[in-house]
Amino acid sequence: MKKILEYKILELGKYSLSVYDIVALLVLILVVWIILKSFKIFITNNRRLRKSKKYAVYQIIKYLIVATAILIALEILGVNVKVMLAGSAALLVGIGLGLQNLFNDFVSGVIILLDATVKVNDIIEVDGLFCRVQKINIRTTTVLTRDDKYIILPNSTLTANHLINWTHGHERSRFKIIIGVDYSTDVPKALKIVKDVAKNHPQVVKNPEPFVRLTDFGNSSIDITLLFWTDEIFRVENIKSEIRLNILDKFHENDITIPFPQRVVHMRNRDA
Numbered sequence: 001m002k003k004i005l006e007y008k009i010l011e012l013g014k015y016s017l018s019v020y021d022i023v024a025l026l027v028l029i030l031v032v033w034i035i036l037k038s039f040k041i042f043i044t045n046n047r048r049l050r051k052s053k054k055y056a057v058y059q060i061i062k063y064l065i066v067a068t069a070i071l072i073a074l075e076i077l078g079v080n081v082k083v084m085l086a087g088s089a090a091l092l093v094g095i096g097l098g099l100q101n102l103f104n105d106f107v108s109g110v111i112i113l114l115d116a117t118v119k120v121n122d123i124i125e126v127d128g129l130f131c132r133v134q135k136i137n138i139r140t141t142t143v144l145t146r147d148d149k150y151i152i153l154p155n156s157t158l159t160a161n162h163l164i165n166w167t168h169g170h171e172r173s174r175f176k177i178i179i180g181v182d183y184s185t186d187v188p189k190a191l192k193i194v195k196d197v198a199k200n201h202p203q204v205v206k207n208p209e210p211f212v213r214l215t216d217f218g219n220s221s222i223d224i225t226l227l228f229w230t231d232e233i234f235r236v237e238n239i240k241s242e243i244r245l246n247i248l249d250k251f252h253e254n255d256i257t258i259p260f261p262q263r264v265v266h267m268r269n270r271d272a
Contacts, residue, residue: 024076032069036062055120055136056113063138101156102139108155109138118158118165123233125164126157132234146234166233172205174229175236177243180221182257187214187222190256197246198228203239205229220261 039061043054112118113136122133124143131143131151140152166173181190191212198210210228217223230239251258 021076021078025073028069028073028076032065035065039065056116059136059138060110060113101154104156105139105154108159109136109140111159112136112141112155113138117168118163122168123166124158125166126153126161146237171231171233172229173233173236174227175240176228177226177240177247178215179224179226179244179247180218180258181224181251182259183222185222185256187224189254190224190251193250193254193256194224194226194247197250198226198243201228201239201243201246203230203232204243205231221259 040058043058046054118124118133118136118141120133120136124131124133129143129145129151131145133141134144134150135142136155139155141155141158143151143153145151179194181187191214195210195212198204198212199206204210205228208229210226212224212226215223215225226243228243230236232239248258250256
């Protein structure tokens with residue numbers, strides 16, 4: 001058995017690779033896999049942590065374990081890590097300058113995972129892009145847009161730009177719809193219709209309940225604003241559309257007119 005383990009598979013000058021090295025490397029991979037699997041089960045079953053927090057903790061620990069395993073694997077393969085790092089210091093500086101944007105993404109990924117300002121399943125808006133976070137990696141974040149397109153964003157995009165997290169701390173947000181009615185309208189009646197339509201929508205929350213207010217006297221209409229809360233933030237445009245359609249139906253039933261802009265053109269007769 002000893003002879004089998006000491007058998008040289010590869011020899012290049014002073015460097016040699018034996019069966020023992022391969023076995024040790026395989027055992028290391030197996031141990032790392034078992035540790036990661038066990039830790040994932042432990043984190044998943046931990047009731048004290050939120051789901052998004054579990055993901056962040058697991059990702060950070062995974063990267064640390066994998067990084068440590070890589071260093072151990074290099075030692076097993078006969079690579080002196082300390083000498084390699086010392087000898088390549090100048091090269092690493094040059095690489096660092098050339099790949100500073102990449103390193104910025106790595107650092108941003110660590111920050112995102114540690115402070116948990118952005119978590120998996122959060123609904124965010126960055127640079128006008130409205131999306132749901134699907135996966136956070138150390139360098140990139142995968143998001144799903146309302147068009148059901150997956151986009152991979154560099155993590156530095158999330159930390160360097162103005163970002164709105166619609167679900168930070170809670171899953172409920174307020175939205176508004178603006179409706180214009182004719183100046184001849186019974187305004188209190190229109191306000192009640194708009195509010196009732198919103199209250200009867202199944203995806204509008206009852207507490208706090210929707211409310212309406214007269215916003216402005218426009219050029220062609222009296223402007224009414226409906227404010228409502230919903231938990232379905234990602235698909236809220238569908239909810240808005242349904243509410244608008246229901247309002248339109250109720251207005252037709254009650255002879256309430258939604259005006260359109262009108263312009264009066266005066267024609268001068270030059271021959272007169």
